[in-house]
Amino acid sequence: MLRKDxxxxxxxxxxxxxxxxxxxxxxxxxxxxxxxxxRTYEGFYESGRLAAQLQGYVRYLEKQQGFTEAQVRTxxxxxxxxxxxxxxxxxxxxxxxxxxxxxxxxxxxxVGCQExxxxxxxxxxxxxxxxxxxxxxxxxxxxxxxxxxxxxxxxVEEGPEGLDLEDLERKVRAARAEGKRPRALxxxxxxxxxxxxxxxxxxxxxxxxxxxxxxxxxxxDNPYGLFSRERERHPTLKALDKQKRVIYFGSFAKSGFPxxxxxxxxxxxxxxxxxxQQTLLADELSKVKSMVTVNTSPISQALxxxxxLENDCTLLAANQQAIRFYRENMETALxxxxxxxxxxxxWARGVSWxxxxxxxxxxxxxxxxxxxALLERSARRYGVLWTPMRYFYIEGGGERxxxxxxxxxxxxxIEEGIQRLARLIQDCLEERRP
Amino acid sequence: MLRKDxxxxxxxxxxxxxxxxxxxxxxxxxxxxxxxxxRTYEGFYESGRLAAQLQGYVRYLEKQQGFTEAQVRTxxxxxxxxxxxxxxxxxxxxxxxxxxxxxxxxxxxxVGCQExxxxxxxxxxxxxxxxxxxxxxxxxxxxxxxxxxxxxxxxVEEGPEGLDLEDLERKVRAARAEGKRPRALxxxxxxxxxxxxxxxxxxxxxxxxxxxxxxxxxxxDNPYGLFSRERERHPTLKALDKQKRVIYFGSFAKSGFPxxxxxxxxxxxxxxxxxxQQTLLADELSKVKSMVTVNTSPISQALxxxxxLENDCTLLAANQQAIRFYRENMETALxxxxxxxxxxxxWARGVSWxxxxxxxxxxxxxxxxxxxALLERSARRYGVLWTPMRYFYIEGGGERxxxxxxxxxxxxxIEEGIQRLARLIQDCLEERRP
Numbered sequence: 001m002l003r004k005d006x007x008x009x010x011x012x013x014x015x016x017x018x019x020x021x022x023x024x025x026x027x028x029x030x031x032x033x034x035x036x037x038x039r040t041y042e043g044f045y046e047s048g049r050l051a052a053q054l055q056g057y058v059r060y061l062e063k064q065q066g067f068t069e070a071q072v073r074t075x076x077x078x079x080x081x082x083x084x085x086x087x088x089x090x091x092x093x094x095x096x097x098x099x100x101x102x103x104x105x106x107x108x109x110x111v112g113c114q115e116x117x118x119x120x121x122x123x124x125x126x127x128x129x130x131x132x133x134x135x136x137x138x139x140x141x142x143x144x145x146x147x148x149x150x151x152x153x154x155x156v157e158e159g160p161e162g163l164d165l166e167d168l169e170r171k172v173r174a175a176r177a178e179g180k181r182p183r184a185l186x187x188x189x190x191x192x193x194x195x196x197x198x199x200x201x202x203x204x205x206x207x208x209x210x211x212x213x214x215x216x217x218x219x220x221d222n223p224y225g226l227f228s229r230e231r232e233r234h235p236t237l238k239a240l241d242k243q244k245r246v247i248y249f250g251s252f253a254k255s256g257f258p259x260x261x262x263x264x265x266x267x268x269x270x271x272x273x274x275x276x277q278q279t280l281l282a283d284e285l286s287k288v289k290s291m292v293t294v295n296t297s298p299i300s301q302a303l304x305x306x307x308x309l310e311n312d313c314t315l316l317a318a319n320q321q322a323i324r325f326y327r328e329n330m331e332t333a334l335x336x337x338x339x340x341x342x343x344x345x346x347w348a349r350g351v352s353w354x355x356x357x358x359x360x361x362x363x364x365x366x367x368x369x370x371x372x373a374l375l376e377r378s379a380r381r382y383g384v385l386w387t388p389m390r391y392f393y394i395e396g397g398g399e400r401x402x403x404x405x406x407x408x409x410x411x412x413x414i415e416e417g418i419q420r421l422a423r424l425i426q427d428c429l430e431e432r433r434p
Numbered sequence: 435m436l437r438k439d440x441x442x443x444x445x446x447x448x449x450x451x452x453x454x455x456x457x458x459x460x461x462x463x464x465x466x467x468x469x470x471x472x473r474t475y476e477g478f479y480e481s482g483r484l485a486a487q488l489q490g491y492v493r494y495l496e497k498q499q500g501f502t503e504a505q506v507r508t509x510x511x512x513x514x515x516x517x518x519x520x521x522x523x524x525x526x527x528x529x530x531x532x533x534x535x536x537x538x539x540x541x542x543x544x545v546g547c548q549e550x551x552x553x554x555x556x557x558x559x560x561x562x563x564x565x566x567x568x569x570x571x572x573x574x575x576x577x578x579x580x581x582x583x584x585x586x587x588x589x590v591e592e593g594p595e596g597l598d599l600e601d602l603e604r605k606v607r608a609a610r611a612e613g614k615r616p617r618a619l620x621x622x623x624x625x626x627x628x629x630x631x632x633x634x635x636x637x638x639x640x641x642x643x644x645x646x647x648x649x650x651x652x653x654x655d656n657p658y659g660l661f662s663r664e665r666e667r668h669p670t671l672k673a674l675d676k677q678k679r680v681i682y683f684g685s686f687a688k689s690g691f692p693x694x695x696x697x698x699x700x701x702x703x704x705x706x707x708x709x710x711q712q713t714l715l716a717d718e719l720s721k722v723k724s725m726v727t728v729n730t731s732p733i734s735q736a737l738x739x740x741x742x743l744e745n746d747c748t749l750l751a752a753n754q755q756a757i758r759f760y761r762e763n764m765e766t767a768l769x770x771x772x773x774x775x776x777x778x779x780x781w782a783r784g785v786s787w788x789x790x791x792x793x794x795x796x797x798x799x800x801x802x803x804x805x806x807a808l809l810e811r812s813a814r815r816y817g818v819l820w821t822p823m824r825y826f827y828i829e830g831g832g833e834r835x836x837x838x839x840x841x842x843x844x845x846x847x848i849e850e851g852i853q854r855l856a857r858l859i860q861d862c863l864e865e866r867r868p
Binding site (some may be wrong): 001008018037039050058079111118122125146147148179225259260261281286292293294295357 | 435436437438439440441442443444445446450453454473474476479480481484485486492503504506507508510511512513514516538545546548549552556557558559575578579581582583629692694695700703704705706707708713715718720721722724725727728729730731732733736737738756815
């Protein structure tokens with residue numbers, strides 16, 4: 001019998017339970033309307049497309065790259081290069097969709113974006129002195145990865161306007177004063193998970209300046225960037241990055257499909273050793289990746305490659321329908337909230353929510369505690385699921401807030417779900433009234 | 435500019451270079467005959483089979499599991515359960531091929547066997563006191579994974595008869611005396627990489643006893659077990675394990691194909707927490723995996739599932755042609771060595787090699803040092819590649835030995851390659867003669 005306390009301490013930490021919660025709560029209450037996981041809408045997927053995408057990629061290898069049949073076989077079936085084989089296509093996409101000019105050598109194809117974050121943290125954090133700054137509230141994937149690697153996390157406040165730069169400077173200085181080395185700051189500048197907030201263009205510039213001044217890297221995670229409610233999108237931090245301060249995590253989970261488990265990390269930072277030998281950070285990440293997953297399934301890469309090829313390497317164009325769908329879902333949710341919590345009803349006045357410019361998530365503030373017991377009651381008696389925001393804070397916070405994911409439900413379900421949520425909240429408020 | 439010495443120390447360690455060496459040396463000398471990487475023979479693969487395997491798995495979901503079209507779509511395209519969805523098929527295979535009766539709940543499907551090793555080490559090793567015993571010489575994948583997790587490695591000698599149990603007991607006691615906790619011992623009991631050696635049935639039993647007596651786990655890695663030269667195969671440690679001492683790593687890279695990047699870890703150990711709550715180690719591994727890769731591509735799993743289904747869940751039967759091929763390659767290599775190093779030639783008497791009972795690898799002992807310079811010369815002037823055995827030792831060893839992989843070359847190339855190797859060795863010996 002193994003004792004749990006003999007296993008790695010992260011396994012007893014709540015952050016590692018949250019991922020499972022998000023995956024499984026929906027299974028526990030299959031009848032409930034679930035605003036819990038940030039899933040994609042599956043209506044966009046067709047099983048029949050997979051063979052066509054694979055075939056499209058094979059045709060590209062044969063016709064444009066001059067591969068023989070045997071070389072195609074090697075590419076698909078054999079171990080491949082650690083950092084992947086669809087970098088050229090990713091680079092074309094980044095130029096078209098994000099205006100980013102990137103050297104394919106600096107791209108590491110990863111098993112989802114998550115592996116990219118994991119291997120980057122491992123490469124960057126060398127000693128217990130190395131700490132990671134994270135926006136707070138924070139995506140659970142980076143928190144869990146850091147905990148597994150025994151990396152200390154320092155939360156930096158993020159409000160409706162994005163990251164609080166004063167808090168950032170304060171935290172960096174305090175960490176330095178304690179002999180720590182703030183190695184990097186993790187942010188989702190576009191339609192963040194969990195908050196739904198975005199950074200203004202000015203904040204992006206000021207953040208890059210702060211990173212240069214205080215000498216840390218920026219880890220920019222951008223899974224939702226395409227899904228803007230407005231026509232105008234902000235440039236990514238990486239697109240504005242003139243000093244190679246930004247490591248960029250890209251995902252095909254939302255713009256392609258999650259089941260491919262393909263993401264990428266853009267790490268163009270030069271690395272120099274004592275002998276003056278220079279490599280790219282992407283080369284160093286390759287060594288880490290080779291010991292975590294060896295490489296990313298070449299077949300999964302071929303499917304993503306086929307998807308890129310059949311869309312002329314622009315996922316922005318390919319996702320027009322999805323962009324519209326997620327935009328309309330967010331607007332449906334916002335309208336439903338307006339109706340369900342009327343400003344002229346006294347009970348509803350303590351309830352507020354943000355108006356994200358895009359993405360999958362919004363946050364509702366309540367005038368009372370939001371905890372697991374409330375969620376259980378909500379699921380069991382009101383038939384509606386959501387995520388307590390407290391799950392996304394490292395050192396307390398979000399106690400009176402919940403996250404709604406509006407990504408994969410049909411509009412009528414969103415409206416019904418928000419009515420259910422409103423009944424729960426009204427009942428809670430009335431019970432509390434003296 | 436990042437300084438290399440500011441990155442994780444494992445990145446400056448040679449073990450992480452070896453994986454890249456094995457992948458890339460063949461590209462540097464494309465004309466050479468390469469006995470370096472333990473690759474599979476690609477003649478068994480057909481690109482056209484992929485769509486059929488995927489289709490076979492979908493048919494199984496629809497016909498045998500009663501999935502609707504929408505459920506199939508969810509299964510293939512969406513995030514799935516962290517620990518995978520082909521456990522039932524893997525369990526049927528383990529029963530047919532290995533005589534192992536396994537609960538599907540204790541199986542974690544991983545991104546290759548490598549991820550299984552990585553997440554298992556992470557779960558098991560909680561503090562710097564936790565050390566990992568490894569057979570020496572040792573597979574580079576476990577060494578690299580441990581280094582990335584700052585886990586101390588203790589080598590245990592492995593000779594032609596398999597692991598040295600006396601050295602094992604000595605090392606365990608010495609570690610304990612220093613306040614360390616020997617957490618587990620990593621071994622490849624069947625046709626090991628790099629040595630080609632196997633453990634006798636008696637050694638297997640004694641190893642299980644030692645693990646129980648000294649209270650550590652056994653990590654059994656079994657990628658080559660199907661590829662026996664003899665009709666009779668030994669039971670795996672896991673098949674003999676009555677006390678749940680063994681964590682078993684399975685791979686489809688050799689018995690299926692490497693490009694799926696699908697492996698599995700069998701971790702049926704109960705874990706108990708302070709409150710008396712019981713889980714399986716597989717559940718704990720799930721939490722680690724969710725933060726490393728989220729889950730294994732459901733499409734890759736479907737391909738492996740399809741392969742299992744079309745072979746009635748026995749890979750032993752499905753691999754008969756491959757088993758014959760690898761057996762004949764090994765025998766070709768052994769015969770070629772006999773011919774190239776005749777016992778009646780004085781110069782050849784200092785050269786010896788082992789006679790593995792199966793698998794991909796054999797080891798040649800030489801009467802002089804085998805290093806990178808010799809490899810460079812061998813590649814450049816003699817047109818033959820191999821791997822210095824010193825790469826596989828943690829604390830010195832193997833300085834006068836090299837590894838030959840006989841897995842993916844056609845027989846005529848094996849014969850020619852060994853003749854080239856013999857010319858190199860003869861020339862070296864003659865140069866050294868006074």
